Structure formats: structure tokens, C-alpha cells
Amino acid sequence: MFYERFSGAPLGRLNPLTVFAVCVIFFVGIATSFDPMFQISVVGVVLLVLVGIQRVPVLLVLALMVPFILFGMGFVTTNLLFRQDSDFAMHIAGGDNGGAALSAGLTLSLRALAIGTISILFALSVDPGAFVRALIAYLKFPARLGYALFVAMQLVPDLLAEAAQMRMARAMRAGRPVRRIPGPREMAALAVPLLAFAVRRAGRSAIAMEARGFGATPARTMVGVPGFSWADPAFLIAGSGVLVVLRLV
Structure with a gap:
């Protein structure tokens, strides 16, 4: 997993719920704002945290952002090609012509x-x-679903x-080297x-799950539960403050 490479970074020492809460706060702020400069500011701040604090390589960040860039380009092409079907978005932009659609x-x-x-x-x-x-441990998430998530991971x-x-094994049986990218026939043969x-x-x-007695008793003991420290409320306050400043600027 990518996380294992940056587990020693500062944010990795915080309680996961604290980081999750700050991300949710930023999600709400982004969803309720249609100011392009605010969105650009959020992207810049998050990239600064990723590269400057988490020490994530720039090329890795750019590679992970490619799907979101392509998804965003889809909004641009949709508004340009089908702008008559996107009156709400054009109304938010403040006009009803091609420039407003863009x-x-x-x-x-x-x-x-x-x-x-933010997701990255x-x-x-x-x-x-x-x-x-x-x-x-803290939000009373069902233990069965939690164990299912562990199994999925x-x-x-x-x-x-x-x-x-x-x-x-198939390549050795056929007497050929393993292909870097499997073909359609090979993928179909591996499906079953x-x-x-x-x-x-x-x-x-x-x-x-049955052997561990899931559902037998309402209370369960757990090991390895992350705790909270003074850094958690400090990060929560700092993240909320940064969002407020970006909205006001």
C-alpha cells in the first residue's frame, strides 16, 4: 500500500478520525463553494501538505491526480457541448452564453x-x-463490517x-515468457x-468470523486501537482555520 511508504510522516502519527474529520470539513467547504479561486487555493494547500509535510514525491502526486484531472475535463467538455442541458451550472457561473458554460x-x-x-x-x-x-472503537462501527473490511484489504x-x-504457470506450460500485459483470452481464462x-x-x-464469536456479545475487546494526543485537536483547529481563511480570502 502507498500508506506504508509514508507511515512515519507527521500526519501518519495522528488519530485517523482526526484526519478524517478535517477531510470531511474540507469536503463540505468545497461542496458549498463555487468560487474557482477557493478551489485552486484548496488544491495548492493540499499539495503543499503532501509534498512539504508528508514528503510524497511530486511525480507520485501527479500520477495519482491524473484520474481526477480527466474527470474534471469531462465537466468542461460536457458544459461546452451540451450547455443547453446545464442551465444550473451556467446560472451559477453568472451567465447563459458559451463563455459562461466554459x-x-x-x-x-x-x-x-x-x-x-484531499482524497489522496x-x-x-x-x-x-x-x-x-x-x-x-469510537464511532461504534459494526464489528462484523469492520472485519469484512479487514478481509477485503x-x-x-x-x-x-x-x-x-x-x-x-500458464506461461511455463506454454513454453513462453510471461506477458507484461495479459491479453483478452488470458484474462478470460483467469476469471473462473x-x-x-x-x-x-x-x-x-x-x-x-463465527470462530471469533461475532455477534455473540455486544461488547468486544480490541488491540491496537489508535489513541488521541494533543496534536489531534491542534490539527483539527488548524485545518478548520485554514479552511475559514481560504473562504474569506
Whole structure:
């Protein structure tokens, strides 16, 4: 996981719920604002935190932002090509001509980019396992769903490793090197074995949940629950203050 490379960064030492709360506050601020300069300011601040505080390489940040950039470009092209069907967005932009459609598309695209950068910050700052444990311990998240999330987090890398072993076995049997990118026929041949692997893992997980007595008692003991420190309220106040300043500027 990407998080493991930056687990020693400052934000990685905070309680996951604190980082999650600040991200939610920024999400609300972005969703309620149609000011392009505010969206640009949010993107700049988050990038500064990612590169300057979390020490995330710039190229990695840019690579992770590509899907959100493409998604934002979709708003621009939609408003330009189908502007008669986007009266609400053009009304927000302050006009009803082609220039307003472009302005509305850029505003919505900047919003998507701002939300994307905050999502990247959360993904690179929070340990998924610690986040789930914090949800169960502090917000009374159902333990069964939490364990299911743990299983899913372990299943994805195991599924990729199983697919790599299957591809290697097929290549050895055919007497050829393993292709870097599997073709359509190879992907179709791997679908059923991988599905069977996932079904077996699901059955084992269900047995494991029964063995651990999920649902037997309302109270459960947990280990490794992240705690709070003085840095958590400081980060919450600082994040809220930054958002207020960006909205007022």
C-alpha cells in the first residue's frame, strides 16, 4: 500500500478520525463553494501538505491526480457541448452564453480536482487498519463490517499474487515468457479460477468470523486501537482555520 511508504510522516502519527474529520470539513467547504479561486487555493494547500509535510514525491502526486484531472475535463467538455442541458451550472457561473458554460465547466472541474487531492491526502496519511479500528472503537462501527473490511484489504493483494502465479504457470506450460500485459483470452481464462479463489476466501472468512464469536456479545475487546494526543485537536483547529481563511480570502 502507498500508506506504508509514508507511515512515519507527521500526519501518519495522528488519530485517523482526526484526519478524517478535517477531510470531511474540507469536503463540505468545497461542496458549498463555487468560487474557482477557493478551489485552486484548496488544491495548492493540499499539495503543499503532501509534498512539504508528508514528503510524497511530486511525480507520485501527479500520477495519482491524473484520474481526477480527466474527470474534471469531462465537466468542461460536457458544459461546452451540451450547455443547453446545464442551465444550473451556467446560472451559477453568472451567465447563459458559451463563455459562461466554459466558466461553469472549469469551476466544476476544479471542484473535482480539489476533492481528489484531499482524497489522496487521506489515502496517503491514514493507515486503513487503524482507521477501521478507530471507527469500531469510537464511532461504534459494526464489528462484523469492520472485519469484512479487514478481509477485503487482505484479499486484494492476495488476489493479485494469485493471478501472477496463475499467469506464470500458464506461461511455463506454454513454453513462453510471461506477458507484461495479459491479453483478452488470458484474462478470460483467469476469471473462473480467480472467482473460485475469492469464493474460498469468503468461506474461510465466514468461518473465522463465527470462530471469533461475532455477534455473540455486544461488547468486544480490541488491540491496537489508535489513541488521541494533543496534536489531534491542534490539527483539527488548524485545518478548520485554514479552511475559514481560504473562504474569506
